[in-house]
Amino acid sequence: MGMFDDYRPSERFLCPWCGGSLIEGWQGQDGPCWLLPWVQGHRYPVVPPNAGYTLREDKATAVLPELFVIYTTCVNGHWVEAEGQCIDGVWRRTRLFEESEYTGGAGYKGDTD
Numbered sequence: 001m002g003m004f005d006d007y008r009p010s011e012r013f014l015c016p017w018c019g020g021s022l023i024e025g026w027q028g029q030d031g032p033c034w035l036l037p038w039v040q041g042h043r044y045p046v047v048p049p050n051a052g053y054t055l056r057e058d059k060a061t062a063v064l065p066e067l068f069v070i071y072t073t074c075v076n077g078h079w080v081e082a083e084g085q086c087i088d089g090v091w092r093r094t095r096l097f098e099e100s101e102y103t104g105g106a107g108y109k110g111d112t113d
């Protein structure tokens with residue numbers, strides 16, 4: 001079973017297919033995939049103060065690649081992907097994928113009915 005990391009973009013996006021809210025808690029597999037909590041604007045993983053755990057040093061100092069894909073779903077179940085971009089090693093930008101950038105093919109965005 002594949003591992004992933006958790007991502008929190010600064011911007012609140014809406015579903016490009018139906019305009020619905022997106023589920024908080026984006027995931028991605030382009031980073032270290034150690035279940036690390038990434039927050040846009042921070043170079044290193046950010047563990048919430050009340051999380052009840054700390055990271056080993058190798059995980060605490062992990063960094064993201066320059067470009068990485070993250071994904072979530074909307075409240076209506078549509079699959080939504082976005083691209084994060086690091087500048088000087090810090091996650092600075094996030095943009096939703098255009099429809100043509102989705103690799104899952106037709107029907108990937110699910111059924112709106």
Ligand SMILES: [Zn+2]
Nearest residue numbers: 015018074078
């Ligand atoms: Zn939707």
